[in-house]
Each structure stands twice: as structure tokens, then as C-alpha cells.
Amino acid sequence: MSEQSLYERLGGAYAISGAVDVLIDRLHVNQTLNNMNQGVKDFHVEPYKAGYKFMVTAWSIEVTGGPKCYIGRDMFEAHKNLGLSEYEFDVTAHEIRNTLYSVGVPPAETNEFMDIIESYRGMVVGKAA
Known part of the structure; x- marks a missing residue:
């Protein structure tokens, strides 16, 4: 039997979408992010929230x-x-990471997902074009 993917170990689409739902709610009220960067603040508005949740869920899947x-x-x-x-x-x-902890994702899967997040740092961080 082959090893399960991280997707499977996280519980599939329903579990991932549930975690993303919590995460985006947390990001939308994170004052550090919203007060430091006008672009982030402009994006963290209610009309974008559902679409943002969809995109982050699909990406995570x-x-x-x-x-x-x-x-x-x-x-x-x-x-x-x-x-x-x-x-x-x-x-x-x-x-x-805190969202993964709060929804009960085990440490090994949390660390594996956080490694994925970290691998995107160079693509996400930078000067505005």
C-alpha cells in the first residue's frame, strides 16, 4: 500500500476548506497585517472574502x-x-501554523504543510512591482 498524500492525511477537501475558513477569518482581522500594508488591507475586505477562501482552499488542496x-x-x-x-x-x-493547531492537525502534517509555505517565501516576499 502506498503512503497517503498530505492531502489525504489532512482529511481531504472538507477538512482543508474548514481550516481555510478559520484561517481567512483570522487573517482578515489580523491588525499587524492590515495596518502594515495598504495592499493587504485593501484585499482583506468582506466582498473578497469568499473568493479568497475558495482560492486558498483550491491552492492548498x-x-x-x-x-x-x-x-x-x-x-x-x-x-x-x-x-x-x-x-x-x-x-x-x-x-x-496557529490555525492548523487550532483545528487539530497533527504535528507531522503541520510541519509538512509549513515546509510547503516556507518554500514559497521567495515568490511572495519582495518589493512591489
């Missing part, structure tokens, strides 16, 4: 070994105009 379903831009294109700092990336990663 795909990068964890689930079905190909992400229809968004690559991470560089999606973030290049935000001018995100290392600190803002760290704050976001902290929210992701």
Missing part, C-alpha cells in the same frame, strides 16, 4: 497532493504588487 483545482495565478504574480516584507510573511505563517 493542490499543493498537498489533492486534485488539480487551483485556477489562480502563480504565487509570484498573485503577490508581486503587495510588496510583502519578511515580517509580514512570518506573521502570515504564524497565523497558518
